[in-house]
Each structure stands twice: as C-alpha cells, then as structure tokens.
Amino acid sequence: MRMNKVFVLIALMSLLYFVHQDSYAGNTEGSITLSPFAGGYRFDHDQHLHHAPNFGLGIGYNFDENLGIEAVYNYLETDARSVGSYLGVNAGDVDGNLYRVDLLYHFMPEGEFVPFLAAGVGGISLTPQRNGTENDFIVNYGAGLKYFLTDSIALRGDVRHMIPFEDNDSSNNLYYTAGLTFYFGGSKAAEPQAAPVEPPKPVKVVEKPKDSDGDGVFDNEDKCPGTPKGATVNEFGCWVIKNVHFDFDKYNIKPQYYPDLDQVVTVLEKNPGLNVEVQGHTDNMGTEQYNQRLSERRAMAVMNYFVDKGIAKGRLSASGYGFSKPVTTNDTEEGRAKNRRVQLNPVK
Numbered sequence: 001m002r003m004n005k006v007f008v009l010i011a012l013m014s015l016l017y018f019v020h021q022d023s024y025a026g027n028t029e030g031s032i033t034l035s036p037f038a039g040g041y042r043f044d045h046d047q048h049l050h051h052a053p054n055f056g057l058g059i060g061y062n063f064d065e066n067l068g069i070e071a072v073y074n075y076l077e078t079d080a081r082s083v084g085s086y087l088g089v090n091a092g093d094v095d096g097n098l099y100r101v102d103l104l105y106h107f108m109p110e111g112e113f114v115p116f117l118a119a120g121v122g123g124i125s126l127t128p129q130r131n132g133t134e135n136d137f138i139v140n141y142g143a144g145l146k147y148f149l150t151d152s153i154a155l156r157g158d159v160r161h162m163i164p165f166e167d168n169d170s171s172n173n174l175y176y177t178a179g180l181t182f183y184f185g186g187s188k189a190a191e192p193q194a195a196p197v198e199p200p201k202p203v204k205v206v207e208k209p210k211d212s213d214g215d216g217v218f219d220n221e222d223k224c225p226g227t228p229k230g231a232t233v234n235e236f237g238c239w240v241i242k243n244v245h246f247d248f249d250k251y252n253i254k255p256q257y258y259p260d261l262d263q264v265v266t267v268l269e270k271n272p273g274l275n276v277e278v279q280g281h282t283d284n285m286g287t288e289q290y291n292q293r294l295s296e297r298r299a300m301a302v303m304n305y306f307v308d309k310g311i312a313k314g315r316l317s318a319s320g321y322g323f324s325k326p327v328t329t330n331d332t333e334e335g336r337a338k339n340r341r342v343q344l345n346p347v348k
Contacts, residue, residue, distance in 0.1 A: 026065070026148065027109035031186025033060040033070070035156060037179025041076050041096070044171035049094065052078035054177070056098070062186065065109035072122075074098035080128065097125045100140060114146040114154070124164050136164040140175065152183040213237075226346055228271045232263070234327070239344040246340040248285065251297040253305060261302065264344065265309045275315045277345040278303045283336035284323040296320030302342045317347070
C-alpha cells in the first residue's frame with residue numbers, strides 16, 4: 001500500500017510539472033529542484049536485515065550552476081532475519097524512515113549529461129513490528145548522474161555509501177536509486193557576449209598629387225604654375241631654356257643653344273594666347289648695379305631671338321633680376337655658371 005502511495009505521488013508531481021513548466025538549460029543557478037525516486041537499500045550483514053526497496057523525495061536549491069543543497073526523505077520496508085537482528089529477536093517487519101541533508105557538486109552543468117558528487121548527514125529511524133524504534137545518526141557520500149530530457153527535467157541516478165552509527169559501532173550500507181529531477185525557476189548563466197564589431201574605419205583616400213599644367217612638377221611643389229604645354233621646366237616647375245647659359249660677363253647667345261631656343265618658339269606658336277616674360281639672371285660677381293644691367297641685356301638678347309623667329313613683340317617682355325634670384329650657390333664656379341641663365345615666365 002505504501003509503495004502505491006509513493007508511485008501516486010511521483011505521478012502527481014510529474015503532472016504538476018507539465019502543467020507549469022519553466023524552461024532553463026542544464027543545472028541552473030537559483031533553481032528549486034524536486035526529485036522523486038525509487039531504489040534499493042542494502043544493510044550490513046551484521047545488522048541481520050534483509051535488503052529493502054526504498055522510495056523518497058528530495059527538495060533542493062542550487063546556489064549556482066555547480067553547488068546545490070538537498071533535503072531528502074526516504075521510506076523503506078524490510079524485515080529481520082530469523083536470528084540475531086540488532087533490533088532484537090523476532091523483530092518481524094521493519095519500517096524505516098531516513099532523513100538527511102546533502103550537498104551536491106555538479107560537473108559540466110551546462111551539458112546534457114551532468115555528473116555530480118554528494119555528501120551529507122542525517123538520521124535513520126527503524127521501527128520493528130514487535131520492539132521499540134531504533135534511531136541512529138547517519139553519514140553518507142557518493143556520486144550520481146543526471147541526464148536532461150528537456151531543459152527542466154532530468155533522469156537521475158544515485159549511489160551512496162551510508163554509514164549509520166549505532167552507539168559506539170557503525171555499519172556499512174549501500175543505497176542506490178533512480179528517478180527524476182524537476183527544475184523550477186532559476187536563471188541561465190550569462191552567455192558570453194561577442195565583442196562588439198566595430199565598423200571599419202573609413203579608408204583615408206590619399207589623393208594623388210595634381211599637376212595642373214602638366215609640366216611634370218606637382219602643384220604643391222610648382223613655383224611657376226600655368227607653364228605652357230611642351231615647355232621645358234626645372235625642378236621647381238619654372239620654364240627655362242634648356243642648357244642655355246651665359247659665359248661670365250657675357251650676354252650673347254652661343255649658336256649651340258639655338259635648337260633649345262627654337263623649341264621655345266615652337267611652344268609659343270602652339271599657344272598663341274600665351275604672353276611670356278623673359279627673365280635674365282647673373283651670378284654674384286661684381287656690383288649689384290652692374291649685374292642688374294647685365295641680366296637685362298641677357299633677357300633682351302633672348303627676347304630679340306624670339307622676335308626674329310616671328311613671335312610678336314607684344315607677346316614678350318624682358319626683365320633683369322641681377323643676382324637676386326640664384327637657383328644654387330654662388331660659392332663655387334659650377335654654381336655661378338648655373339646662375340648665369342635666362343628663365344621664361346608665362347604671363348596671362
């Protein structure tokens with residue numbers, strides 16, 4: 001009759017569970033557990049009690065995913081052997097009640113299979129049919145396994161070494177059960193959050209330097225913007241007559257430079273809207289006044305060459321700058337030779 005009552009209790013609890021089911025994965029922090037079970041209980045041979053079926057219920061609470069506590073009640077029915085039971089001669093049928101509190105530590109709590117270790121203390125009360133009740137302190141330890149059927153229900157198996165203490169003696173009992181564990185409430189462990197994906201930083205577009213006048217010198221380095229197409233320029237982007245320089249204290253043009261001057265004439269013919277300032281320069285040998293006049297003569301010599309080649313004089317002007325604008329040092333003969341030059345500046 002008592003066994004039937006236990007099975008009815010388990011069935012009712014299962015019905016309640018499915019009527020009000022919470023969904024939390026694995027062994028969850030803060031959850032309350034209800035564990036109906038059935039199994040067997042093997043007494044020490046010296047106790048002279050037959051092995052007994054046992055039934056019970058555990059109510060637990062999980063402090064976190066791993067650690068929980070459980071209060072357990074077991075009922076068992078046995079009988080004394082014909083001789084020598086420690087409950088007395090002819091003890092007859094025996095009712096047993098086992099109460100205990102256990103700590104459970106779960107491993108891999110988020111898995112489908114969750115093994116655990118358990119240990120606890122309590123008491124066992126054995127009441128024979130013909131003699132008085134025997135109450136003993138009991139210690140237990142063991143292990144178990146839970147297999148989760150759903151997020152909140154698990155099959156469970158337990159095996160324990162039960163050690164009841166009878167006065168100054170103790171016995172070794174074996175306890176094994178199988179059942180279900182139902183989970184109510186609790187919270188899932190926080191799932192690791194993926195690091196926020198930062199949007200890619202805008203690619204800084206490095207604009208290719210511009211060369212507006214097409215002279216081969218970028219605008220940010222071009223000291224003479226607007227050079228006509230086809231003109232020869234120096235490293236600063238200024239229009240120069242290639243390889244046309246003057247001897248010291250001279251302003252006459254050597255015939256060897258005529259091809260370079262003719263190239264300039266071609267540029268002027270292709271750009272009829274272009275006016276040009278012919279700039280004459282000297283080195284720093286001599287006085288400022290003398291070099292100013294010498295630079296003007298060099299400019300006039302080149303301008304007259306262009307006029308003789310058919311370029312309208314109104315498109316041309318000649319200016320002298322003396323030694324005020326050297327392109328390199330005047331401290332060496334080589335540098336001074338480079339400074340004795342004519343440079344062309346387009347005028348809009």
